[in-house]
Amino acid sequence: MLTQRKSMKVIAITLSFIAFLMASFYTLFNNIQTAQTTWKNYIHLEMDKSHYLNQAIIISGYGGFIHNFKNAVIRRDYSYLEKAEPQIQDTINALDRYLSLTPEHINPVLDIQYVISEYQAKLPVLKQMIASGASVAEIDKSVRVDDTRAIAAFREILHSSKEHPLAMLQKTEQSYSSTTSKLVVILNFLIIVSSIAIAFIYYLYKKLAIKMTERELIIKCAPNAILSANENGIITTANHEAMKLFGFNETGINKISVDDLVPSNVKSKHQALRNEFQQSDRIKPMSQRNAIFHGKKLSGDLFPAKIAIATYSIDNKKHSIVIINDLTEELKHKNEATIDPLTQLANRRAINQHMGQALAQVKRHHIALSICLFDIDHFKSVNDQHGHLAGDEVLQQVARVMQENIREVDFIGRWGGEEFIAILTGTGKQGALEFAEKIRNEIKLQSQTKRFPVAITISAGVTLCDGNQDIKTALNNADKALYRSKHNGRNRVSMV
Numbered sequence: 001m002l003t004q005r006k007s008m009k010v011i012a013i014t015l016s017f018i019a020f021l022m023a024s025f026y027t028l029f030n031n032i033q034t035a036q037t038t039w040k041n042y043i044h045l046e047m048d049k050s051h052y053l054n055q056a057i058i059i060s061g062y063g064g065f066i067h068n069f070k071n072a073v074i075r076r077d078y079s080y081l082e083k084a085e086p087q088i089q090d091t092i093n094a095l096d097r098y099l100s101l102t103p104e105h106i107n108p109v110l111d112i113q114y115v116i117s118e119y120q121a122k123l124p125v126l127k128q129m130i131a132s133g134a135s136v137a138e139i140d141k142s143v144r145v146d147d148t149r150a151i152a153a154f155r156e157i158l159h160s161s162k163e164h165p166l167a168m169l170q171k172t173e174q175s176y177s178s179t180t181s182k183l184v185v186i187l188n189f190l191i192i193v194s195s196i197a198i199a200f201i202y203y204l205y206k207k208l209a210i211k212m213t214e215r216e217l218i219i220k221c222a223p224n225a226i227l228s229a230n231e232n233g234i235i236t237t238a239n240h241e242a243m244k245l246f247g248f249n250e251t252g253i254n255k256i257s258v259d260d261l262v263p264s265n266v267k268s269k270h271q272a273l274r275n276e277f278q279q280s281d282r283i284k285p286m287s288q289r290n291a292i293f294h295g296k297k298l299s300g301d302l303f304p305a306k307i308a309i310a311t312y313s314i315d316n317k318k319h320s321i322v323i324i325n326d327l328t329e330e331l332k333h334k335n336e337a338t339i340d341p342l343t344q345l346a347n348r349r350a351i352n353q354h355m356g357q358a359l360a361q362v363k364r365h366h367i368a369l370s371i372c373l374f375d376i377d378h379f380k381s382v383n384d385q386h387g388h389l390a391g392d393e394v395l396q397q398v399a400r401v402m403q404e405n406i407r408e409v410d411f412i413g414r415w416g417g418e419e420f421i422a423i424l425t426g427t428g429k430q431g432a433l434e435f436a437e438k439i440r441n442e443i444k445l446q447s448q449t450k451r452f453p454v455a456i457t458i459s460a461g462v463t464l465c466d467g468n469q470d471i472k473t474a475l476n477n478a479d480k481a482l483y484r485s486k487h488n489g490r491n492r493v494s495m496v
């Protein structure tokens with residue numbers, strides 16, 4: 001659980017880091033796009049500026065208004081002035097537009113415009129002098145304009161127009177190369193972090209795969225039957241032992257409900273309990289402690305079982321794991337160790353065990369406890385005259401009569417041979433005598449019916465135990481009482 005939480009933390013940090021790198025990458029990419037747009041706008045601006053400047057140079061220069069103005073002077077020809085007049089206005093307009101794009105060039109532009117306006121001002125004079133027939137020298141003297149200022153201004157503009165794009169290019173190149181190196185660093189980081197993340201995820205995947213395989217093998221090899229069921233109680237997986245125990249086949253398990261695996265009389269109760277159990281968020285295994293439940297095979301056969309259940313949630317859906325321990329063999333061995341096979345009563349080992357517990361109870365709770373020892377009279381002659389099988393039958397019938405006449409709290413067993421014992425918890429002297437007498441009488445009466453192969457009698461010895469006695473003393477006393485009955489003629493009850 002701890003490793004899982006740690007892994008989640010590492011994955012979260014790695015993903016955050018990748019997200020951060022991606023965000024940086026995105027920001028840089030945006031910067032590049034902005035720089036591209038800026039550069040594009042700049043180029044357009046420079047092209048416009050260059051266009052208006054060239055226009056101004058062309059309209060004013062060779063073939064332009066100065067050329068026509070000078071021709072009008074030299075040739076004293078009117079027609080040149082008709083061309084020069086609109087060209088002056090066009091030059092002024094081109095310079096205005098250029099100035100709107102490059103306000104920093106106001107001084108040289110104003111210088112040029114000043115010179116052009118001088119030409120403009122001289123036009124009426126030139127017209128008049130040509131009309132009056134003045135000589136070329138006279139006209140030239142009157143309309144001459146000094147171009148020096150305009151020429152210097154043009155030079156200044158052309159020079160700075162070349163310098164500015166160069167500086168801009170340099171700046172852009174620097175910004176591009178710094179962005180590119182940042183991008184390379186981030187890209188490298190991204191590759192490294194992604195590689196680490198992939199390696200880590202692969203490591204987790206491998207660990208998970210090992211764990212899954214381990215768990216799969218544990219479930220597969222477990223000596224217990226293990227089932228898993230979904231929120232509706234439908235079985236989703238079953239290990240080999242479960243298949244064998246319940247008689248499932250590989251294909252049909254996902255049609256079987258766990259409610260089908262309990263005895264029919266508790267099916268609805270089981271369903272309700274299962275729903276209740278699944279409502280709560282219990283993820284710890286829950287076992288039924290000492291209680292013995294019964295499971296039902298697909299064949300309908302019941303078997304004693306110990307069951308443990310655990311529930312867990314995935315995507316808000318409750319699933320459960322059921323572990324079933326088949327107790328058939330265990331109980332069989334337990335029975336064999338404590339039950340007398342002929343009479344099906346408790347054997348000597350179980351009697352001693354019960355006796356120990358009963359004496360401890362007497363000591364702790366100060367209650368009465370009586371022991372009755374029964375012995376069939378002249379049993380040897382039953383065997384001798386009617387055979388051992390008849391003797392066995394007599395023993396079985398005596399056991400039945402005793403079983404039919406005891407209370408739930410009483411305990412009976414076959415002490416050995418033709419001797420039986422009854423341990424009566426909470427029964428005092430009088431009660432024990434009455435009980436022994438009742439058994440003696442019942443056996444005598446019933447043995448005279450067809451249920452017994454031969455009529456018999458029994459003798460009994462009764463003793464009252466106190467909490468300070470050990471098993472041996474208590475049994476000795478019962479034996480003494482029994483001896484007294486035998487000694488006094490059999491078919492009777494005595495007390496010590």
Ligand SMILES: Nc1nc2c(ncn2[C@@H]2O[C@H](COP(=O)(O)OP(=O)(O)OP(=O)(O)O)[C@@H](O)[C@H]2O)c(=O)[nH]1
Pocket residue numbers: 342375376377378379380381383387388389390391392395416417418486490
């Ligand atoms: N058929 C059969 N006989 C048994 C079994 N266990 C012991 N016996 C016989 O029970 C007889 C007991 O005989 P005894 O101890 O002499 O006692 P008894 O003949 O009953 O005489 P009393 O007890 O003195 O009345 C023996 O013959 C044993 O072989 C048994 O499981 N089956």
